[in-house]
Amino acid sequence: MLDAQPISERPEHAPADHPAIPKQKTGILLANLGTPDNYDYWSMRRYLNEFLSDRRVIDYAPWKWQPLLQLVILTKRPFSSGEAYKSIWNEDKGESPLMTITKDQTGKIAEEMRARHGDDVMVDYCMRYGNPSTKSKVRAMVDAGCRRILFVPLYPHYAGATSGTANDQFFRALMEEPWQPAARTIEPYFEHPLYIEALAESVERAYAQLETRPDILVVSYHGMPKRYLMQGDPYHCQCQKTTRLLKERLGWQDTDITTTFQSVFGPEEWLRPYTVEEVARLAKEDNKKRIAVIAPAFSADCVETLEEINEEIKESFEEAGGESFTYIPCLNDEPAHIKVISAVIDENLKGWVG
Template sequence: MLDSTTATQVIAGTGRLAHAGPDHPPVPPSRVGILLANLGTPDGTDYWSMRRYLNEFLSDRRVIEWSPLIWQPILQGIVLTKRPFSSGEAYRGIWNTELDESPLLTITRSQTEKLRRRMEAEFGAGVVVDFCMRYGNPSTDSVIRRMAKQGCERILFFPLYPHYAAATTGTANDHAFRTLMKLRWQPAFRTVPSYHDDPKFIEALALSVEKAYAAMEQRPTALVTSYHGLPRSYFLKGDPYHCFCQKTSRLLGERLGWEKGEIHTTFQSRFGPEEWLTPYTVEYVAELARQGHKHIAIMAPGFSSDCVETLEEINEEIRESFEEAGGERFDYIPCLNDDEAHIDMIESIVRREAQGWL
């Protein structure tokens, strides 16, 4: 099961090592930590909450690779003066008012709780399952420190991004490593790699499509898989993200048994003046409508949780583009969220990547 060498040396209920002197600092029993990491969320929809969140996000050198000498004056003087208002309005349209938090936070917490129950059923208190955000709260730094205090001498860090990109998985790992650099006693640390082609991920996506299609009276004539965009320059520098997205769409089509061309891969959420990965979702769905596709379905395989990019951008801006071009029915297939097939996939990857620890 778990390595209990340290745990057996701790006197129960005291936090004191059996052979240590009375002045030895308390030592918790040895545990394994599983840490799910998502993108992040503002603490609220007001101007200052949005500004803090956007400043942290858009100041990340992995996200915006321009020189700070050029970018920071633009960010502080122009972007953060206006964008918190529009972003706040977008978040207010999807906000979980009951819990006063974003859907991404609600869903990530639920994913964590479901995984925690599964791990505790087998390993008891020997495994700690928690979650953190790259931007906003709960911060990566605070959660890693808390897990270390709980005795997590080994931590499996699981960025919830199926498709590796330096601006997502890369920066999440960077942030975690920066915390490790400041710890006196570092835990052993593993990071979960891209899982864009994991059979259980493809299966979960396929099941979500089949479930959605079964509930429709008429089958859509096209399925659009919309992924978050990335500047084309990042791809040209060697980022594998574009290739990973294309592979997911291909494997999904193969699993569904569909003909080539029934699934259309696009990219959304452009920001700034430079060229991004194409085709752009908002333009592509309009072109589908002009080509005679009156009924389409769309999904976002790159997002582990529904968020402002799916609930607001896809369901409003992209839907409007399709309908204004003559489209009649637009069906959005939700992200995998806390669906049991998604939790099965997460658990499977955790068990694989934590071999020797669990």
């Protein structure tokens, strides 16, 4: 990434045997969820084991959860998850779309930061699960001379199972550094004016390309157990606010847009309504035969959008009588999205760089 090669020199007035120290700079470390290295059984099992063993994601007592995970779930789920990843895999580059898009985002943000701050900053990315690990990237930044690191989870909304666990892993990496850099994490940007504007523009572009306007826009967020909301996680409220701000920016009525939650896992109740059920209900009961779906909680298209929304949820809608289904892609590496993330970064770099 940007200026990753350190320029080292011995400090002035230091003895001749003093080790060289890299030129000081500020690191900007972008973080996303992660991706398996491939879609074969063992790659999927390693990835799912790390993901589903995270107590921020599944908080059941390990003595109860781990036998079920290791003996039942991880004997079957790698096959079904592997098929889902295979259907969207970037075969040309040998990686998942999330990896491809995150690399593209990082490259463009690095260019933006270089234009603004020159060689004083270094931009890179890591994954919470899988590779490249947070630990390896923190180590590389410290080796390159980063005495300050801004950690940027690529989640507009805060949830313990997303931003929270990404921050946890960042702090664990810092614990292993003999000379810890100063560190900051960003606040969620779910209501940032540039973020809302970028979402609205993506909806307007998508609608302008359609011959017939959709009857309703379904704003689908990744779900979580309802219990987490009751324990104080702000995610649900932040999602609702994003939808409201998007509706207001578009100048729409309440009937033009609705909020749902997807990716339900396990037996307990999750945030409702469930996207896969709600799109069927809209078609069958409300006679909404043309819908569009957008997923603002994802900063990059991934298996939950390209496979779950554009295949499973679409199928549920069509089987219930729906006629026209439009998926509006994530903001990905669109210029407006790079502008959003760059603005958030600059707001959090104040006092660190000129």
